[in-house]
Amino acid sequence: MESPSILKRIGRALIRTRFGIKTVAIVYAIGLFAGALMVHANSGFALRLRDGLVGGARRSSPILGQGQKGHHLTAASLDAGGNAAAGLLSMIAGYGVPAGYWVAGTEAGWAVWCPWTTLTIAG
Secondary structure (H helix, E strand, C coil), X not given: CCCCCHHHHHHHXXXXXXXXXXXXXXXXXXXXXXXXXXXHCCCHXXXXXXXXXXXXXXXXCHHHHHHHCCCHXXXXXXXXXXXXXXXXXXXXXXXXHHHHHHHHHHHCXXXXXXXXXXXXXXX
């Protein structure tokens, strides 16, 4: 018996996982919508968190520091490495069902609807 092609196997895997994919996408959209709504409503909580995140990045980001010094290749390498590490951690977290929903909610930018992660800002 011949094994199915890789494309057929991937297609069947996506069909089997469509419920999980759709529900994680819904959680991501809820988090994104909640964050956008809070910022546009001038929520002090959301604006303080945003300002703290941006201010902290400006003060301590080695990527921005290298870019401002004119070392664009180094800055791009640091950025790519950070994105690869974040992607790997998200992938690992995705293997645990509850972690996948938590990552989706916080990756959207805000975790205001999860009481145990109200101070977590990602993205």
